[in-house]
Amino acid sequence: SQTIHQWPATLVQPVGSPLSLECTVEGTSNPNLYWYRQAAGRGLQLLFYSVGIGQISSEVPQNLSASRPQDRQFILSSKKLLLSDSGFYLCAWSVQGTTASNTEAFFGQGTRLTVV
């Protein structure tokens, strides 16, 4: 069966420090991968999505970046965190291809990031 792992679960970082959040998927190949951010009490904001190794699309301009060094690994990074980067970060995957199944997404447990 497919599983998605995201870590760490919580993180407190000072302003200006770097960030690296990692997400890995098991049990599937060539998935679509996504990074979302959710501010407190708000909806999900799509940050990045990837359809393959080295292929990253960004939805919003920001000081965050994403990389996909391996098929089932998706990394969210920042060189210098801002206070506004605080939030709940979620990684997700979906099946790739032209079928209804890839409108179903599977989410990790999330990382709650607090920038202080």
Add this chain to the structure above:
Amino acid sequence: LAKTTQPISMDSYEGQEVNITCSHNNIATNDYITWYQQFPSQGPRFIIQGYKTKVTNEVASLFIPADRKSSTLSLPRVSLSDTAVYYCLVGVPMDTGRRALTFGSGTRLQVQP
């Protein structure tokens, strides 16, 4: 992208049926309609998906009228554990996967005892 509109919040009581309607006036021919549930501090969870008419699973039913410009998620006999945010998504299965996973603000359902 087909934009969706949902009520911001709804209140209900245990044992009642809850219907959450989502408007998607610009839905495209190939778009599917998908609903997710999210509890606090957790990732969203897939509930149900449909293209037209009615779809039912062990959790909910999804009603889609012939014009497909709206859809209604029906939760039978809700319990306190159904308190969550419910998202309606409209998108087409594509290689990019992008359109399928653009979330709106969702509907915050509060179930009272």
